[in-house]
Amino acid sequence: MASTALEIIAFVVSISGWLLVSSTVPTDYWKVSTNDGTVITTATFWANLWKTCVTDSTGVSNCKDFPSMLALDGYIQACRGLMIAAVSLGFFGSIIALFGMKCTKVGGSEKAKAKIACLAGIVFVLSGLCSMTGCSLYANKITTEFFDPLYIDQKYELGAALFIGWSGASLCIIGGVIFCFSIYESNKTPRMGYAYNGPTSVVSSRTKHHGGGEGKTSNPSKQFDKNAYV
Template sequence: MSSMLREILAFVLSTSGWVLVSSTLPTDYWKVSSLDGTVITTATYWSNLWKTCVTDSTGVSNCKDFPSMLALDGYIQACRGLMISAICLGFFGCIFALVGMKCTKIGGNDKNKARIACFAGVTFILSGLSSLSACSLYAHRITSEFFDPMFVAQKYELGAALFIGWAGSILCVLGGIMLCFSIADSYTKSYIYKGAASHSHISSYPRGQAKSVNQRPPPEYSNSSRIQHFDKNVYV
């Protein structure tokens, strides 16, 4: 597979992951009330990073936004910051990837485009790690409360938004790694090609007669030395 095809595949994976991560932030079901040990269910509680809601048996939902940002739990504030950072990093990663890919005609020469594409890959990796940390932190809080025997309040289970966020994070990380490796492969191939070309240039001479840059021709005898040589042997 050529480096250009790898770049296109990496861009598609990274962009798809960024879209999934972006759709996770406003998704409703980050956590859903658990039905474990419940015989009759009259209401379902669910919440996300912005509000908490309840849905009764008739399907009517009543939601309440979190009244104060500073009064929220620390893990919710951390998840908000990580998800917003992931979306911003993925946005800039898409722009840098479009500029740095070989199939586009912007970004300057090949060396500058390679640097921009590598920077885009690192940006996608950071975006995926940020969203992965946010979803994992939120899931850890849910599971710790669920398996805590001393926790007597309403227990929750993992919502669909967490699984979407994990999938998008993995796609962002994989796409960013592929983008970085495609640039590294192109640099390696160019280096090998230049080394092989220089080696073939040196090997074009016969064996034992390779031309050296610093090789100098043997010194020639001057006319005076030749005359002196013949003067010594003129009477022999």
């Protein structure tokens, strides 16, 4: 019963993390222009994995899609691949988890379900690691440019999408670990003890077979006394 509850908790946590990771990919604000050292802000620059935009003081945004995938910076291409891999792994992990959970009627025997659930946990952990790596790589690029005194172009700060991606990745990893821990709990089955009664002699077995038990054997000294032949 405890392992079933752990599997349900792991499934909910993992699915929540996967949804957060999936919502990170189309989110606009991966990086936002910094206001450090400026007195009057007339425009806000921001970008994500697919486009770069500028929003003026009236709230009107003008966006420009990245023209060519091959002409992009290496870190953006890597982040795209990692985030798409994270979303794909989370999708397959959710399907595998449905087959491996004890509360479902698919997946085969208990032993087969345990292996499937463990596989789902590993897939969710991989999904979380991909998302964590992609967001960290993007954030490293932003912080490197921000603290570089020789960098004279527009500097950016961390956007909201990065924090959402980190949160989703953490939930996926936690859910995958709980999946594996629930399998460990289900394998801890109690062992039945057997009492050892010792070897059974031939006489005692014959006595039991003929219905003779304890207290039914007669004592010859009690049947014949000294006046028996008088």
